[in-house]
Amino acid sequence: MIELLSYEFMQRALIAAVFVGLAAPLVGIYLVQRRLALMGDGIGHVAVTGVALGLATGTSPTWTAVVVAVLGAVAIELIREYGRTGGDVALALLFYGGLAGGVLVTGVAGESASRLQEFLFGAITTISVADVWFTMVLAAVIVVVAIGLLPQLFAVTHDPEFARVAGLRVRAYNVLVAVMAAVTVTVAMRTVGLLLVSALMIIPVATAQQLVGSFRRTVWLAMALGLGAALGGLLLAAYLSFSARVAPGPTIVLVALAGFLLTWPVGVWLRRRRALRVPFAAETLPVAAPAGAHAVDEHTHEHGDGCGHPAVEHGDHVDYLHDGHRHAPHGGHYDEH
Amino acid sequence: MTAPDAHGTVVEVLGGGVVLGGRPVLRDVDLTVRGGEFVAVVGANGSGKSTLIRAVVGLRPVTTGSVRLFGVEQQRFTDWRRVGYVPQRSGAGSGVPASVWEVVASGRLVHRSLLRPLRRADRDAVREALEVVGLADRATEPVTTLSGGQQQRVLIARALVSGPDLYVLDEPTAGVDAANQQALADALRTVSAAGATVVLVTHELGPLAPLVDRTVTVREGRIVADVPGAHASASHDHHHHDGDRPVRDDHVPHLGAPVDRLGGRP
Numbered sequence A: 001m002i003e004l005l006s007y008e009f010m011q012r013a014l015i016a017a018v019f020v021g022l023a024a025p026l027v028g029i030y031l032v033q034r035r036l037a038l039m040g041d042g043i044g045h046v047a048v049t050g051v052a053l054g055l056a057t058g059t060s061p062t063w064t065a066v067v068v069a070v071l072g073a074v075a076i077e078l079i080r081e082y083g084r085t086g087g088d089v090a091l092a093l094l095f096y097g098g099l100a101g102g103v104l105v106t107g108v109a110g111e112s113a114s115r116l117q118e119f120l121f122g123a124i125t126t127i128s129v130a131d132v133w134f135t136m137v138l139a140a141v142i143v144v145v146a147i148g149l150l151p152q153l154f155a156v157t158h159d160p161e162f163a164r165v166a167g168l169r170v171r172a173y174n175v176l177v178a179v180m181a182a183v184t185v186t187v188a189m190r191t192v193g194l195l196l197v198s199a200l201m202i203i204p205v206a207t208a209q210q211l212v213g214s215f216r217r218t219v220w221l222a223m224a225l226g227l228g229a230a231l232g233g234l235l236l237a238a239y240l241s242f243s244a245r246v247a248p249g250p251t252i253v254l255v256a257l258a259g260f261l262l263t264w265p266v267g268v269w270l271r272r273r274r275a276l277r278v279p280f281a282a283e284t285l286p287v288a289a290p291a292g293a294h295a296v297d298e299h300t301h302e303h304g305d306g307c308g309h310p311a312v313e314h315g316d317h318v319d320y321l322h323d324g325h326r327h328a329p330h331g332g333h334y335d336e337h
Numbered sequence B: 001m002t003a004p005d006a007h008g009t010v011v012e013v014l015g016g017g018v019v020l021g022g023r024p025v026l027r028d029v030d031l032t033v034r035g036g037e038f039v040a041v042v043g044a045n046g047s048g049k050s051t052l053i054r055a056v057v058g059l060r061p062v063t064t065g066s067v068r069l070f071g072v073e074q075q076r077f078t079d080w081r082r083v084g085y086v087p088q089r090s091g092a093g094s095g096v097p098a099s100v101w102e103v104v105a106s107g108r109l110v111h112r113s114l115l116r117p118l119r120r121a122d123r124d125a126v127r128e129a130l131e132v133v134g135l136a137d138r139a140t141e142p143v144t145t146l147s148g149g150q151q152q153r154v155l156i157a158r159a160l161v162s163g164p165d166l167y168v169l170d171e172p173t174a175g176v177d178a179a180n181q182q183a184l185a186d187a188l189r190t191v192s193a194a195g196a197t198v199v200l201v202t203h204e205l206g207p208l209a210p211l212v213d214r215t216v217t218v219r220e221g222r223i224v225a226d227v228p229g230a231h232a233s234a235s236h237d238h239h240h241h242d243g244d245r246p247v248r249d250d251h252v253p254h255l256g257a258p259v260d261r262l263g264g265r266p
Helices: A008-033 A039-057 A061-082 A087-108 A113-121 A129-148 A150-158 A160-165 A170-188 A197-211 A215-240 A248-275 B049-057 B100-111 B120-132 B148-160 B178-193 B206-211
Strands: A311-314 A317-322 A325-330 A333-336 B009-020 B023-034 B038-042 B064-069 B083-086 B166-170 B197-202 B214-219 B222-228
Touching: A008 A039, A008 A129, A008 A150, A008 A170, A008 A197, A008 A215, A008 A248, A039 A061, A039 A087, A039 A113, A039 A170, A039 A197, A061 A087, A061 A170, A087 A113, A129 A150, A129 A170, A150 A160, A150 A170, A150 A215, A150 B100, A160 A170, A160 B083, A160 B100, A170 A197, A197 A215, A197 A248, A215 A248, B009 B049, B009 B197, B023 B049, B023 B064, B023 B197, B023 B222, B038 B049, B049 B064, B049 B166, B049 B197, B083 B148, B100 B120, B100 B148, B120 B148, B120 B178, B148 B166, B148 B178, B166 B178, B178 B197, B178 B206, B197 B206
Parallel strands: B038 B197, B038 B214, B083 B166, B166 B197
Antiparallel strands: A311 A317, A317 A325, A325 A333, B009 B023, B009 B064, B214 B222
């Protein structure tokens, strides 16, 4: 194991894994926040066409992938913004177009499918020195932008309407998130592969939000988990490579998934504990209240948070379940609903 | 909080019209709000009252007529720190958890330039805003664990924290229990007493009624009444579920288009 780390290709792979492991979940957070968890996957499919174009024209597939992925990401964003179709339809169109285009162009160019496969599922151990530099620089830029603009990006992704009235250029920030996602996809392409990159963006975030209750903590924990999954998966693949041919992409994703499964029970327990403090426990309504009565009976208390009577949202107001009927506080008395 | 000129015009809508999908939602609306006023915009669901205030803050730009904020044409208005917007509470939280403190602090962005970290003044403002709405002890909790009324108070605090001159609130009391409505009213009384202008949309004033200077009633996209004080039918409006008369209450979205005649009360 130790002598494995002394190989130069392994050291390059470790450096790439560190940077990708930190950057991918950071961008993933904003995608999850915008409920676009599958966007990274869509961009990954589009980037296949970029890689194929690079292979076909003899230019660096990395750079053509960056260009095509950024164009695809901006296209997804614009279709969402202006199109009549929903965001998921726009994603689907690009999924299929990108993958089909990539396989077609590779075939036309006479490249073998195994060459394309390096990009689809990752081939971190064949990464060149130039690719390591490319990964380090772009990942560093992503981390700086995503952390530096955290307050703005949080506001825009959390509540776009409020952000707009606060004077933020919501559309520009949305495009920025899309471009960052595209760059992340191409950066992570050699590590985990285009078809699995989205996993490294989303799974650490999904794991982190089980455990913590604030955005900033989710950011830091997701980055730590992404780093752990990238390094752990790479070392696992290297260890397994003594006995079988294992690509690091799938092991990185499976290590991340294992982390998610391990934290799932903890998350369930934490949520249940928090739920006990929520006054609006979802309870089934009792049989319909006696109709028409306008209650004037005296209460020993005012219904409110934590008064002991289960509260249910009822249209525009809140009723309190009270001796088998519902009380709607109204002025100084309670209506029966 | 800088007190605006008490006689200055804060909001001015002239001949405002909004068309959505070829259907007029707002038609030829004139509304003037002066500095320090507390205005309630009331009306049934689908009457266009929410569209009216969304037009005021620029989320639904008017297709005809003009909107001015603090005397500046809405499209050219840039001084957003003077406006505190409280949107309708969204049912589900967003994907990633956010603490109460973080949501309120995001209201401070109008005072922060890019890449500038939070200063002591920002942190103090967040703490003060949370104290005004009575949630200082819940600051570190995820917003999703609060009740609907408490979440609404968080949104109020997010607007409070930037110290605006104009508050625009969309249905702040919807789905909020009596105790939380009272807490909301107390917070709004504080800002109103400090000289801020408040425009809010509601269909049940409840504990807000004593604060209201003027009630504007919107029906079918037009302003049909603009009277001083809290409008009686808007502030105390029983809706029983007794079933022996067809209930046209606001629990159910009305199926007719706003230009259609609705059978029940407005």
